[in-house]
Amino acid sequence: MALSNTLKNVATKLIKKFGRKMILVSSTVGDYDPDGTTITHSESDIIGLVSNYATKDYKEGLIAMGDAPIYTTTEITKEHKLKFGNKSYVVTFVDSYPINESIVLYYANIRTDGGV
Helix, strand or coil: CHHHHHHHHHHHHHHHHHCEEEEEEEEEECCCCCCCCCEEEEEEEEEEEECCCCHHHHHCCCCCCCCEEEEECCCCCCCCEEEECCEEEEEEEEEEEEECCEEEEEEEEEEECCCC
16 A cells, blocks of 8 residues: 555656646536426646657558547546646546556546637
């Protein structure tokens, strides 16, 4: 357990140093109502490190031009959206790096959704 806490602290420090502030948007669908379904959006600030893909990654067809990988210690899922740099992004893929049953780091692919 000590190793996972140490690695999470290191990841957090590096992401804070080299990352950027982002807004994590969560949407919750309410109960069905004949007048319409209520969707509640909540926003929270997180820090994420945005990176770039290598040219060979695009050739394999798993990602599209304009996609970007991000790293964060905040839990992120495919249901989340991110906002930063006057753009809105959808999460298309998420993976995590667990150590001793504790998540140390989340890796996600984001794609612009055209929104602001």
